[in-house]
Amino acid sequence: MSEMNATVDPAEVARFDALGAQWWDEKGKMAPLHAMNPARLAFLRDALVRHFSRDARALRPLKGLSILDIGCGGGLLSEPLARMGGQVRGIDPAPGNVDIARTHAAASGLAVDYEAVTAEELASRGDRFDVVVALEVVEHVADVSLFVRTAGQLVADGGVLVLSTLNRTAKSFALAIVGAEYVLRWLPPGTHRWEKFITPEELEATLAAAGFTAREKVGLAYEPFSGDFHLIEDLSVNYFMVAERVG
């Protein structure tokens, strides 16, 4: 397994597997992901609608697009993408996550294809997708360059790669580690390791090495009074990149 798992950090996988059943508890440990979901889904939808010339106001704007959700966890992103009409494959190296995601999708009456498999394994099968999404994943992988290269291989011609992650700044340390994990107790302490965070410049260089260029860059900010997240230009904490293959 170790060859196939080159990008997966076993300690990280075990940490998330232990979170298990709490994925879908909107008021539980995953509350911040649920709170973040409307803003990041709106951004993702808008980016895909722009890229594929769809109608953002349609009930199923992503109809027919094949979408790969890398690091799908309990399916918090996969299910909405499927509701928006996407043909979604969700993969996660933690089998517990995939079980939960599969059970939840069935209860929701949604057809999402989940598999406990790594991105490398999928790439080696030759699978390709119109959209490859890896949100809040790169800060948890063992080898960022290899991961980005693999994710890029999974993108079909004319497709798009969307990544989101945490920047390595003093502000992100204060907000994501001290704030979210220790002060607000949103996330179990140890969920993130700041030294694994990656700056937008580093991520762009990594994308370039994989033959991709970032078309859109946007930040995500938390509004403490309303408890909502919204998009900003500032990339200093949490940011998204939408990348296309060069040439």
Add this chain to the structure above:
Amino acid sequence: MTGLNMSEPQAGHTGTGFSAATAVPRADVARADVAIVGGGLAGLSLALALRQGLGPDADIVLFDPYLSHATVDDGRCSAIAAGARRMLTTLGVWQHVGAKAQPIQTMVVTDSRTKDVARPTFLTFDGDVEPGEAFAHMVPNADLQYALIDAARSAGIDLRAQSVDDFTADRSGVSLSAAGAPQLSAQLLVACDGAKSRIRGMAGIANVAWGYGQSGITFAVEHERPHEGRAEEHFLPPGPFAILPLPGNRSSIVWTERTEDADRIVALPSIIFQEELEQRFGHRLGWVKPVTKPRAYPLGFAMARSFIGERLALVGDAAHLIHPIAGQGLNMGLRDVAALAEAVTDAARVGLDFAGPAVLERYQRWRRFDTLAMGVATDGLNRLFSNRSDALRAVRDLGLGLVDRMPRLKGLFIRDAAGLTGQVPKLLRGEAL
């Protein structure tokens, strides 16, 4: 791509047949996205708002056994506040009733004993929320109902003249049974079935209600001179007496009395009724005569313990019933419509479960405070004005007199009565979803 999972239908290869949102079809169960129970003004407006928000692909079903009957024109009219009018315009309905509507240009409030000849004016509102936009219009209910049904038909709302006899709801959906029809499963059930909501009862949601011991006598009158768009509310000891302008030389009357008096008054011989009417109506508009039959409706305040349940939302009178003193009952219902449609649309457009707990809680948070505040305000107004104490009259005259001298406070009253204060849903601002 490799083959799809075994838990899903074999439709992936057809290209257009694959629809994740419609999930695994169960035989003999029809599916819809939203089921609305109740085809009154709130239910029909909600159907149209959701059509706008969810788009042409959404299946929206509306149940009401009365849909098979012709609309009865009982001559009743409603005051449509500016916010609600903006929503009806955005939904393409106002265009068909606007010509029959009477804008309220001015509102005059007086406080006096019934037999006082001169009624001192304590409060006047020149009622524009924006230049040229009256804060309310009087609209015949029947015309509004016709226009809404027509619009719902054109918008492809599945109108069914059936009553819903039972329903069950769980995390994955709601299942309804209607007389003589196959089971229907839906994502969201909305009860717009009025103050005696059967759906609310079936859901086991308690309703807190009390009566005022008052009834409202309503009818239309014709009068000699034009009203010039002026509404009057006279706070008489037994309760408010409102004169609301209708098109032509006509006005709508809402006459509040203690219930036993109201029942007696509507049964009076017409010549005596006429005398009682003239005493209250005054002579400013010349002669006056009723043109529809006066009817008495008991007044009450009621509020559901919760506006939501599992995959269920209560809207309009099913959620709350308030004193008609400020003419806000229907408008509160239309504000519910605007808030629920926006919460549902926002979630649906990003692929979230639009009938999940987070969405319904957003709707409830949005509406419950406003409803309670309005309920308390109208209840308080009624208690303050419906009495015979001269001391209290002095207090309230002072209060209204102060308000009258403070233009900014009056402006706030106007905008609040128009439904344009607080966090205003898009539709009430006149924006499309």
